[in-house]
Structure formats: C-alpha cells, structure tokens
Amino acid sequence: MGEKVGVGIIGTGGISGVHIRGLTTQCSDIARIVAVADISEERGRRAAQQAGGADYYQDYHDLLARDDIQFVEILTQPALHREIAVAAAQAGKHICIIKPFTVMLRDADEIIQAARQAGVKLFAGQPTRYDPASRTIHEVVRRGDIGEPTRMYTRSFLYLGWLEKPQGWYYDLRQSGGVTVETLVHHMDLMHWILGPASRAYAEAGSFYTQDKPTPLPDDQIAVLYRFQSGAIGVLEGAGSRALGAPSWATEVTGTEGAVWLEEGGRVTVSRTRLSSGSLETIIPGESDTTGGAGPMLRDYLQCVLEDREPPVTGEDGRYAVEMAWGAIASYRSGQPVSLPFDPAHYPDFD
Ligand SMILES: NC(=O)c1ccc[n+]([C@@H]2O[C@H](COP(=O)([O-])OP(=O)(O)OC[C@H]3O[C@@H](n4cnc5c(N)ncnc54)[C@H](O)[C@@H]3O)[C@@H](O)[C@H]2O)c1
Incomplete structure (x- = not known):
C-alpha cells in the first residue's frame, strides 16, 4: 500500500x-x-x-x-x-x-x-462516538467520576422532513427499519458504549405524525426502557415529531456518586455529589467538528x-446497536418485555 x-x-x-x-x-x-x-x-x-x-x-x-x-x-x-x-x-x-x-x-x-x-x-x-461531547461524557463515566452508572437517558427528536429521502426509503420498514433502527441506533450505540450490554428491552411506540404517508411508520414516536447486564437502567425516547425550536437531543448519565449531562450548545456538566449542595464542573469539550x-x-x-x-x-459494535433496536421493535410489536441477546434461530422480523 x-x-x-x-x-x-x-x-x-x-x-x-x-x-x-x-x-x-x-x-x-x-x-x-x-x-x-x-x-x-x-x-x-x-x-x-x-x-x-x-x-x-x-x-x-x-x-x-x-x-x-x-x-x-x-x-x-x-x-x-x-x-x-x-x-x-x-x-x-x-x-x-x-x-x-x-x-x-x-x-x-x-x-x-x-x-x-x-x-x-x-x-x-x-x-x-467521535462527537466531542459524547466522548467527554464517556470519559467522565470511564474514569469513575460519577461512581457506578445507574441510569442513562437519551433522546432524539427529528423534524419530519428529515425522513424524506430521494427514493422514499425511510418509509419502507424493510429498507430503513423505521425510526427505531434508522435513527435510534446512534443512541443505542452510545448506551452500549457507556453502560455495556443490555439484557432486556421494553418499548411503546405509535404512529402519530406519518399517517398521511402511503406507509405510515409504526414508530414515529417511541419510548424504550432497557435493563443492562450491569443492573443500570436506560431510557430512550425518539420521534420524527420535532417541533420548531423544541430540543432535539439529550444525553444524561446518573451514577452512585454524581451525574454528567449534555447542556444546550454542547457543553457538558459534571456533578460529583448526590447532595443538594456542592460544586458543579462545566467542561467545554474539544473544538466542535462541522462534520x-x-x-x-x-x-x-x-x-x-x-x-x-x-x-x-467494530462490526460487532455496529451489529449490537441493531440488536438493541430489534429488542425495542420486538417489544413494541408484542407488548411484552424482550430478553437480549436474541437466539439466532429466532431472530425477529417484520411481517
Ligand atoms: N449522522 C449520521 O451518521 C447520519 C446522518 C444521515 C444519514 N446517515 C446514514 O447514511 C445512510 C444514507 O442516508 P442518506 O440520508 O445519505 O440517504 P440518501 O437516500 O440521501 O442517500 C443514499 C444514496 O445511495 C444511493 N444508492 C442507492 N442504491 C445504490 C446502489 N446500488 N449503488 C450505489 N448507490 C446507491 C442513492 O442513489 C442515494 O444517492 C443511511 O444508512 C443513514 O442512516 C447517517
């Protein structure tokens, strides 16, 4: 080479x-x-x-x-x-x-x-994973600054126009996987990176904003709860329903000894206390990247x-985020909690 x-x-x-x-x-x-x-x-x-x-x-x-x-x-x-x-x-x-x-x-x-x-x-x-704020949050948790992570909350709300693609593929579940696979794997991957593997998923989803489309998405609004093998709990919300000016993205991790969260504008705040007094540290993550x-x-x-x-x-990391997404899909389709990982003989599918 x-x-x-x-x-x-x-x-x-x-x-x-x-x-x-x-x-x-x-x-x-x-x-x-x-x-x-x-x-x-x-x-x-x-x-x-x-x-x-x-x-x-x-x-x-x-x-x-x-x-x-x-x-x-x-x-x-x-x-x-x-x-x-x-x-x-x-x-x-x-x-x-x-x-x-x-x-x-x-x-x-x-x-x-x-x-x-x-x-x-x-x-x-x-x-x-290369966004400076996400890297900062990952590093704060990895260093043990907030103790053992117990809970992570993430959110992604998209404008509906984002779902319009040249070949209209976002509205075809077999092409995109819907909001759950197409978009929320970003957040599932962050949860996996920060909290490790998940053991259970439970989700509620519905079609609220895409009903005028030839194939409405069953998950244009979705909320997912995960239990992680570590015992931590993950909460994830996603929607193709963002309203003008409404916040889009959230990331917060709470631990046994504090919390770390993303502020508007990409700043990250770390609290190293669970008491109602003490000091907070604000970190301005490295230079923001336009890509x-x-x-x-x-x-x-x-x-x-x-x-x-x-x-x-790795490829396994990419696959794992998709497995977390399918945990949510299998749950919102069945109305039941779903254990992870899936047995390859019984991978879920759209039918
Ligand atoms: N933040 C991010 O990381 C981010 C943001 C947006 C999209 N994406 C991902 O990028 C991917 C594409 O999304 P997009 O918004 O660019 O979609 P898009 O529809 O705008 O682009 C897809 C392109 O693939 C081309 N294409 C289709 N079939 C092809 C073939 N057989 N050979 C070569 N090209 C072919 C299409 O003509 C089109 O130009 C998706 O997986 C999406 O999730 C990632």
Whole structure:
C-alpha cells in the first residue's frame, strides 16, 4: 500500500457531503478519494467533483474492481449495506459501514462473517462516538467520576422532513427499519458504549405524525426502557415529531456518586455529589467538528488501516446497536418485555 489510503465511497446522497468534507479537510495527508459510485449519475458526479475530481461509477462493482482503493465507505440506505459490504469484502477492501450497520440481524452476521473470511478490517460508522461531547461524557463515566452508572437517558427528536429521502426509503420498514433502527441506533450505540450490554428491552411506540404517508411508520414516536447486564437502567425516547425550536437531543448519565449531562450548545456538566449542595464542573469539550464526528472518525479508521490496528468500533459494535433496536421493535410489536441477546434461530422480523 502507498503512503495514502485509496478511498472509495458507495452512495453519494445526503450524508456523503460531510464525509467527503471530513476526508478532504481532515484526512488529506493520509487518504485520497479515488472514486465514488451511485446509481444516480447526478448525485454521483456532484460528489466526485466535491471530492476534488474523483472518478465516478454508476455500478459500485466497477469501483470495487480498482486496485488503488483499499478502504470503502458504504453510505447507501441501510437495506443495501449487506449486499455491498459482502461484495467489498470479497474484493479485499477494508470496509466502513455507516449506521445503521444493517436493518436485519441476519444481514449483520453475514457481513461480519464475510469480512472475517476475507481478512479485511470492518468498521462500524458510528460518528456519534467521535462527537466531542459524547466522548467527554464517556470519559467522565470511564474514569469513575460519577461512581457506578445507574441510569442513562437519551433522546432524539427529528423534524419530519428529515425522513424524506430521494427514493422514499425511510418509509419502507424493510429498507430503513423505521425510526427505531434508522435513527435510534446512534443512541443505542452510545448506551452500549457507556453502560455495556443490555439484557432486556421494553418499548411503546405509535404512529402519530406519518399517517398521511402511503406507509405510515409504526414508530414515529417511541419510548424504550432497557435493563443492562450491569443492573443500570436506560431510557430512550425518539420521534420524527420535532417541533420548531423544541430540543432535539439529550444525553444524561446518573451514577452512585454524581451525574454528567449534555447542556444546550454542547457543553457538558459534571456533578460529583448526590447532595443538594456542592460544586458543579462545566467542561467545554474539544473544538466542535462541522462534520458531526465523521471527519475524526474516518481519520481514526484510516490510521488503523495504515498502522494495521484493530478497529476501535467494530462490526460487532455496529451489529449490537441493531440488536438493541430489534429488542425495542420486538417489544413494541408484542407488548411484552424482550430478553437480549436474541437466539439466532429466532431472530425477529417484520411481517
Ligand atoms: N449522522 C449520521 O451518521 C447520519 C446522518 C444521515 C444519514 N446517515 C446514514 O447514511 C445512510 C444514507 O442516508 P442518506 O440520508 O445519505 O440517504 P440518501 O437516500 O440521501 O442517500 C443514499 C444514496 O445511495 C444511493 N444508492 C442507492 N442504491 C445504490 C446502489 N446500488 N449503488 C450505489 N448507490 C446507491 C442513492 O442513489 C442515494 O444517492 C443511511 O444508512 C443513514 O442512516 C447517517
């Protein structure tokens, strides 16, 4: 391999802009975008230009056939991740799959197996782990500053317009997994990263805002409770219902000796007491990143390729967030608490 990692991007829709910006502004000393692929020639050629004159292919197999590409980013809608990732592994490429890793658990297993067989590195694209505020909260908990974590609360409310995609795929559960898989895996992954594995999920969901769509989403509003193996409790709310000016995102972790939470504007506050008096520390996390964490994430992943290190966020991590999502889906569909992990012989499905 030369000095710079040759990068190929498959899928050049909405999210590709910040990934290309991250690669060209934060990784240009270690990587070069060689080619992009998209079934839409217009979106593909625009991205190729943004990437500084990369080659464009309509068929991603042509991109995978290039010897000067070592690292492939898959940025298509979730249901296509399996097919493209397996082909990329068979072509000997290191792979980064944007969240959600897949919609179906069986597809996630197949990708992990294909990467293992091919001996390529498999990275889960979870940019939230590279958001400075999330990293600060993770570090505060890891250091033991708030004692043992007992409870974590996270929230994501999206504007409805966010669910409109060029091919309308968000409204097809088999393409997107709905709000629970498509969007909330960010938060499930943060919970997994901070609290470890979950043992039970219980969820309530409903269709409140998308009833005028040809296929209303069953989970355009959802609330999930998790029990973690550590004993901690997780609370997660999500919706495609954000109202103008209403808060969107929340992250709070409470522990036996304090709490840490995200403030408006990205500041993080740490309290090291459970008493009603004492002092609070406000941390201004590192420089805010205009790529939503994608730039620093890709830099870290590309360095792993150059230095032949293990991925910091693995395919198994990406799959695990999807498993937590399916715990919530199986629960809101059955009205019952659901034990995790699933037995592969009984993976849940949409029917
Ligand atoms: N914060 C984040 O990390 C974040 C934010 C938004 C989206 N995403 C994720 O990025 C992925 C894409 O979302 P988006 O909003 O960019 O969707 P999008 O619909 O705007 O883009 C998907 C692109 O994939 C292309 N595509 C479809 N089939 C293809 C094929 N066979 N070969 C090549 N290209 C193909 C489409 O033409 C389209 O341009 C999703 O998994 C989504 O969850 C992540």
